[in-house]
Amino acid sequence: MGLKMSEILLIMAVLLLLFGASRLPQLGSSLGSAIRNFKRGFGGEDAPADEKKPSGTLASSGTVEKDASARSSSHQG
Template sequence: MGISIWQLLIVLGIVILLFGTKKLRNIGSDLGGAIRGFKKSMSDEEEKSADQSTLEGQQAEKTEAPAEEKPREKQS
């Protein structure tokens, strides 16, 4: 008991009659823009977290790498 192609076409026709093609086009473009914005923010967040982990790794290397040198005694 699935939905046939004819039933989908009838529903599509009713939706077009109720909202009009211009409004449906605007809704589609708005939805596409929202999806693009979401994907962009997700990729920006991933890059930010990758940069943050790289930065933390570099800071850890800086604190561990230099061993304290003993001060030299003055020679007369």
């Protein structure tokens, strides 16, 4: 019941004729980001994993300290 290779090639040829070679990568990337956003919405995540990282380092006491550059700029006052 799946698609055969000839059917997939025919669909790709029609897409190439309709949208052009320069437009297809843009369509693919926008479709991928839409799917990611849809999955994120279902999963209940608010932000991607790389945006959830804290902006400091974990101290030995278990607290989060600010980076050295942030500390030096805050002390210069």
